[in-house]
Amino acid sequence: METVYINSPLGITKIIGDENGISVISVSDVGTNTVSETIPQVLQEAVFQLNEYFEGKRTDFDLKLNPQGTEFQQKVWKALLEIPYGKTVSYMDQTKKLGDVKAIRAVASANGKNPLWIVVPCHRVIGTNGSLTGYAGEIWRKKWLLEHESPTAQQSLF
Numbered sequence: 001m002e003t004v005y006i007n008s009p010l011g012i013t014k015i016i017g018d019e020n021g022i023s024v025i026s027v028s029d030v031g032t033n034t035v036s037e038t039i040p041q042v043l044q045e046a047v048f049q050l051n052e053y054f055e056g057k058r059t060d061f062d063l064k065l066n067p068q069g070t071e072f073q074q075k076v077w078k079a080l081l082e083i084p085y086g087k088t089v090s091y092m093d094q095t096k097k098l099g100d101v102k103a104i105r106a107v108a109s110a111n112g113k114n115p116l117w118i119v120v121p122c123h124r125v126i127g128t129n130g131s132l133t134g135y136a137g138e139i140w141r142k143k144w145l146l147e148h149e150s151p152t153a154q155q156s157l158f
Helices: 041-054 072-080 091-098 101-112 139-148
Strands: 002-008 012-016 023-030
Touching: 002 041, 002 072, 002 101, 012 041, 023 041, 072 091
Parallel strands: none
Antiparallel strands: 002 012, 012 023
16 A cells, blocks of 8 residues: 655645555644655556645546445445535435435444545535534535535635
8 A cells, every 4th residue: 555645725635545546535634744755656646636626627536446444334435426516415315315314323424434535525415404514524624625616606705
């Protein structure tokens, strides 16, 4: 497995993967990890696509993914990939789509264990009442990502 750390508008992004695909994309606060000086060949496309996303030039990803998780987690993460850029769904909508409304806590837990930040867009899942809830990457990052993907740029009144 190869690892690279890159700067992003939301902190230091860690990418781990090999020839079988990308297995981890995570974020941490600046100062927790040192930005890599070189990018391993096998991770260059992931770095390129993430940079394009942050520059507003990419709305979907075309990467070979290899997240590690249970069969149920894999099913939940696969469903997340179907949420379009600029759109949100509620945890209940996601649970209904997966076929068992009683599994809402299990679905939310699987979302929280998503190892592929941004690329598997768990940030697009919100509370039924529209609240920004339950985001392992911290709510301020979820808000930033949703605003970044918003089809109409919000202007500040002040």
